[in-house]
Amino acid sequence: MGKPTGFMEYQRELPADRPPLDRLRDWNEFHGAMPEDGLRTQGARCMDCGTPFCHAGILLEGMASGCPINNLIPEWNELVYLGLWEMALERLHKTNNFPEFTGRVCPAPCEEACVVAIHSPAVAIKNIECHVIERGFAEGWVRPRPPAVRTGKRVAVVGSGPSGLACAAQLNSAGHSVTVYERNDRIGGLLVYGIPQMKLEKRIVERRLDLMRAEGIEFIPNTWVGRDLPASHLVEHNDAVVLCIGATRPRDLAVPGRELAGVHFAMDFLTRNTRALLSGGTNGSLISAAGKDTIVIGGGDTGTDCVGTALRHGCRSLAQFEILPEPPTERGPGNPWPQWRKILRRDYGQEEAQARFGRDPREYSIMTKLLVGDAKRHVKEVHTVRVQWVPGADGRLEPREVPGSEQIWPAQLVLLAMGFVGPEDDVIEQLGLERDARTNIRAEYGQYATSVPGVFAAGDARRGQSLVVWAINEGRQAAREVDRYLMGSTQLP
Numbered sequence: 208m209g210k211p212t213g214f215m216e217y218q219r220e221l222p223a224d225r226p227p228l229d230r231l232r233d234w235n236e237f238h239g240a241m242p243e244d245g246l247r248t249q250g251a252r253c254m255d256c257g258t259p260f261c262h263a264g265i266l267l268e269g270m271a272s273g274c275p276i277n278n279l280i281p282e283w284n285e286l287v288y289l290g291l292w293e294m295a296l297e298r299l300h301k302t303n304n305f306p307e308f309t310g311r312v313c314p315a316p317c318e319e320a321c322v323v324a325i326h327s328p329a330v331a332i333k334n335i336e337c338h339v340i341e342r343g344f345a346e347g348w349v350r351p352r353p354p355a356v357r358t359g360k361r362v363a364v365v366g367s368g369p370s371g372l373a374c375a376a377q378l379n380s381a382g383h384s385v386t387v388y389e390r391n392d393r394i395g396g397l398l399v400y401g402i403p404q405m406k407l408e409k410r411i412v413e414r415r416l417d418l419m420r421a422e423g424i425e426f427i428p429n430t431w432v433g434r435d436l437p438a439s440h441l442v443e444h445n446d447a448v449v450l451c452i453g454a455t456r457p458r459d460l461a462v463p464g465r466e467l468a469g470v471h472f473a474m475d476f477l478t479r480n481t482r483a484l485l486s487g488g489t490n491g492s493l494i495s496a497a498g499k500d501t502i503v504i505g506g507g508d509t510g511t512d513c514v515g516t517a518l519r520h521g522c523r524s525l526a527q528f529e530i531l532p533e534p535p536t537e538r539g540p541g542n543p544w545p546q547w548r549k550i551l552r553r554d555y556g557q558e559e560a561q562a563r564f565g566r567d568p569r570e571y572s573i574m575t576k577l578l579v580g581d582a583k584r585h586v587k588e589v590h591t592v593r594v595q596w597v598p599g600a601d602g603r604l605e606p607r608e609v610p611g612s613e614q615i616w617p618a619q620l621v622l623l624a625m626g627f628v629g630p631e632d633d634v635i636e637q638l639g640l641e642r643d644a645r646t647n648i649r650a651e652y653g654q655y656a657t658s659v660p661g662v663f664a665a666g667d668a669r670r671g672q673s674l675v676v677w678a679i680n681e682g683r684q685a686a687r688e689v690d691r692y693l694m695g696s697t698q699l700p
């Protein structure tokens with residue numbers, strides 16, 4: 208514990224974000240930096256409590272409580288307070304291959320489970336994490352560390368999102384020769400074509416990939432396993448195969464008018480936007496919200512990323528629909544600490560919409576009934592009705608339409624951000640893998656072995672659409688199990 212009285216003396220502080228109207232003019236990250244003194248003071252707020260729930264990483268009521276990769280948070284908080292940044296970095300890398308990603312985009316279940324948070328705002332763990340790794344890059348402490356010895360074993364990783372990258376990094380560190388196959392033109396999975404630039408600048412991903420290349424990992428983009436390359440080829444030419452293919456099948460909206468022009472899946476909108484940005488401006492495939500009344504259907508994080516992107520395009524108006532009721536503003540009695548708080552949160556997109564249009568764009572308890580097009584079959588209206596959630600015959604809450612609550616919304620762009628329903632079929636079918644009830648690849652958590660010997664699965668493809676930090680957790684653990692499979696025992700954590 209750096210300073211025993213720190214949690215009583217200091218208040219939680221974060222660096223100021225750039226003002227919303229300012230940041231809407233560009234695609235740069237909007238979180239600010241904090242001076243060293245401020246960070247050390249924030250580190251001093253850690254109580255180093257006997258049982259650090261922040262570090263525990265458990266599932267409570269289906270939600271993560273504490274850090275899923277078991278970051279050694281109290282240890283690096285103390286080291287930061289003492290100004291021992293390189294030691295803090297070393298501790299951070301023991302559990303996390305990519306703190307520069309989680310330090311930016313993790314929802315920080317660690318902070319929800321922080322013991323200080325029982326009586327005052329949590330220790331600013333995520334911000335400290337981000338600054339530790341950025342300090343490491345700035346000081347030149349983050350260097351390629353290729354393995355001293357190669358084992359002669361070859362492993363193919365399919366998919367280059369955070370689970371595939373974490374798995375590849377760990378396997379490579381154990382001396383195996385790793386090749387990562389990716390169907391997209393760029394490596395990074397949803398870190399690149401998903402999470403938008405203003406939350407995670409793509410140069411940050413590229414910086415890490417350069418290190419991984421220098422450590423000996425081979426990346427093969429533009430290769431769709433199951434189409435460009437038979438999955439059986441990978442099984443035959445490698446000692447093990449790890450499928451980290453994500454859960455990228457989007458949930459569709461089954462209403463009349465779905466086929467109209469101007470109605471897109473959120474991921475098409477976001478991917479094309481990032482591709483256009485990375486190729487130096489707009490290109491022909493951009494779906495632009497400029498000058499359009501834009502409706503985002505889906506109140507989650509993907510929807511929020513659509514909100515932020517549409518605002519930067521210069522949409523004319525904006526609404527974000529959520530069929531569920533508005534959450535409470537404070538923890539309910541059935542949602543105690545250290546559980547993740549199920550409360551109303553305002554993310555960056557809503558903050559920006561408030562600044563741009565003077566109101567939060569979210570509409571709760573609203574159901575889309577119909578999309579209406581113009582003479583050219585382009586969407587022009589969204590018809591909705593409000594719903595009430597009432598217990599059905601089996602006792603589970605279900606939506607019931609509220610008579611007289613019908614509304615018509617003008618819309619020339621409709622973005623569907625209603626979640627994802629599982630991984631895509633190609634590789635799974637080619638290899639004849641078993642699936643679980645949610646169509647994810649069947650492989651037990653902690654084991655990662657699929658129904659086919661030598662084939663493993665990790666990340667969203669195994670657990671369903673989740674978080675970057677869970678993908679890193681699964682990628683690391685799957686690497687450990689692959690190493691055990693290949694060598695009979697393992698030193699990997």
Ligand SMILES: Cc1cc2nc3c(=O)[nH]c(=O)nc-3n(C[C@H](O)[C@H](O)[C@H](O)COP(=O)(O)OP(=O)(O)OC[C@H]3O[C@@H](n4cnc5c(N)ncnc54)[C@H](O)[C@@H]3O)c2cc1C
Nearest residue numbers: 366368369370390396397432452453666667673674675678
């Ligand atoms: C819009 C959006 C925003 C998000 N924002 C956040 C956030 O802020 N914070 C957070 O923690 N989480 C966020 N998430 C969730 C997070 O991005 C995912 O949980 C995480 O990326 C999953 O990692 P993964 O490696 O399992 O899969 P992915 O990142 O989905 O990567 C899978 C990769 O496999 C490739 N692939 C698939 N099939 C094949 C094949 N047959 N051959 C070759 N390649 C293949 C895909 O192209 C993809 O690149 C967000 C998700 C979305 C959609």
Ligand code: SF4
Nearest residue numbers: 274309313315317333
């Ligand atoms: S990875 Fe996420 S949960 Fe873990 S310490 Fe960082 S912000 Fe917290």
